[in-house]
Amino acid sequence: MIHRHALGRLPAKPHTAFYEDGKLLMEHAHTREGFDGPFSLLYYRTPPTDESAVEGLTIPGFCPFEPLADQPLHRRHLKTPDLALTGDFLEARRTLLFNSDLHIGMVKPSATSPRFLANGDGDEMYFVYRGAGRFETLFGVLPFREHDYVHIPRATPYRIHFEGDPPEFMVFEGRGFIDIPKEYRNRSGQITMYAPFTHRDFRVPESLLLYDQSCHGMAPFPLAVKREDRLSVHLHEHFPYELVGWDGFAYPFAFNIHDYQPKTGLVHLPPTIHTNFAGNEFVICSFVPRKVDYAKGAIPCPYGHASVHMDEILFYVEGNFTSRKGIDTGSISLHPAGIPHGPHPGTYQASIGTERTSELAVMCDCYKPLRLTTAARQIEQQDYHLTWVEREGK
Numbered sequence: 001m002i003h004r005h006a007l008g009r010l011p012a013k014p015h016t017a018f019y020e021d022g023k024l025l026m027e028h029a030h031t032r033e034g035f036d037g038p039f040s041l042l043y044y045r046t047p048p049t050d051e052s053a054v055e056g057l058t059i060p061g062f063c064p065f066e067p068l069a070d071q072p073l074h075r076r077h078l079k080t081p082d083l084a085l086t087g088d089f090l091e092a093r094r095t096l097l098f099n100s101d102l103h104i105g106m107v108k109p110s111a112t113s114p115r116f117l118a119n120g121d122g123d124e125m126y127f128v129y130r131g132a133g134r135f136e137t138l139f140g141v142l143p144f145r146e147h148d149y150v151h152i153p154r155a156t157p158y159r160i161h162f163e164g165d166p167p168e169f170m171v172f173e174g175r176g177f178i179d180i181p182k183e184y185r186n187r188s189g190q191i192t193m194y195a196p197f198t199h200r201d202f203r204v205p206e207s208l209l210l211y212d213q214s215c216h217g218m219a220p221f222p223l224a225v226k227r228e229d230r231l232s233v234h235l236h237e238h239f240p241y242e243l244v245g246w247d248g249f250a251y252p253f254a255f256n257i258h259d260y261q262p263k264t265g266l267v268h269l270p271p272t273i274h275t276n277f278a279g280n281e282f283v284i285c286s287f288v289p290r291k292v293d294y295a296k297g298a299i300p301c302p303y304g305h306a307s308v309h310m311d312e313i314l315f316y317v318e319g320n321f322t323s324r325k326g327i328d329t330g331s332i333s334l335h336p337a338g339i340p341h342g343p344h345p346g347t348y349q350a351s352i353g354t355e356r357t358s359e360l361a362v363m364c365d366c367y368k369p370l371r372l373t374t375a376a377r378q379i380e381q382q383d384y385h386l387t388w389v390e391r392e393g394k
């Protein structure tokens with residue numbers, strides 16, 4: 001949903017007869033918000049409706065996940081490196097935090113498999129914590145590399161393929177939508193010169209997906225569909241993702257966080273200056289290595305704050321995390337609305353005079369309170385909220 005894109009062959013006009021080798025092709029309209037939102041038109045060799053069976057599928061911790069029953073209000077620290085998972089990108093997925101607008105989880109696959117997923121609950125934004133490979137999607141092949149964001153629009157069939165070291169992902173599921181903020185577009189839909197990225201920074205599928213028996217197996221071809229946090233597996237008699245062509249605005253894209261162009265000021269700017277994507281009642285922000293505030297006497301470390309309407313999570317990717325002690329790469333901190341938070345003791349003073357930060361982190365601010373799941377509880381540092389206390393001799 002960055003600009004119009006097209007792949008393969010198309011008829012001159014939508015909704016008109018279109019043939020391949022004398023066979024009438026099936027046009028398929030992939031529409032959002034009924035028929036009012038962005039859409040794409042796809043041309044199938046085999047209609048995607050030839051399912052021969054439907055089965056249930058349960059992946060505990062993902063579909064369904066288990067909310068933590070009792071969650072006292074305090075700051076949280078989740079250590080995702082402690083999350084030991086195996087299996088393909090479905091089996092190795094866990095939801096850690098959620099509200100009615102947003103689910104946040106981790107995906108740590110140890111293997112690839114032929115099955116596809118279509119998430120009917122929302123748009124997904126993957127962040128590639130480690131690894132490389134490709135997303136194979138209905139709209140074509142989208143390679144990924146370390147520190148990419150990969151956006152998968154709601155109900156897009158896709159699978160994750162990798163060779164070599166297994167990748168690791170953080171994943172946001174936006175129940176309404178995930179897109180670039182509308183403030184970054186002009187009235188023609190073009191990304192403005194004030195935005196922290198340009199059209200050229202977004203990568204889109206460059207080739208259609210072709211059936212390959214070694215990757216995709218034999219019929220029946222399984223598609224897992226997620227709806228209301230339940231999975232159903234639809235078995236197709238024909239490989240349904242080899243298209244003749246498509247065009248439109250709904251399709252996956254990738255954006256590498258290192259292409260984000262950060263803004264800094266004379267004195268510290270609020271963290272949402274680093275907004276990268278927006279959803280319904282939440283934003284996703286990118287903190288990348290950058291020069292810091294440059295006025296004489298400026299304090300580059302974030303001020304303590306009570307953002308009284310929003311919960312805040314930070315995913316620490318790499319670099320020197322100046323504001324927090326005990327946080328490491330792969331950590332997720334949750335600082336909920338209702339109580340103040342800020343830098344750990346000592347870090348505020350130590351930041352004065354520094355000229356650069358090497359931190360690489362993904363932040364998400366959301367209006368509705370985030371709840372933990374039992375999977376999150378298993379990787380939680382229990383006393384994190386007490387670590388701001390300065391004791392004598394320490």
Ligand SMILES: [Fe+2]
Pocket residue numbers: 305312335341
């Ligand atoms: Fe904060």
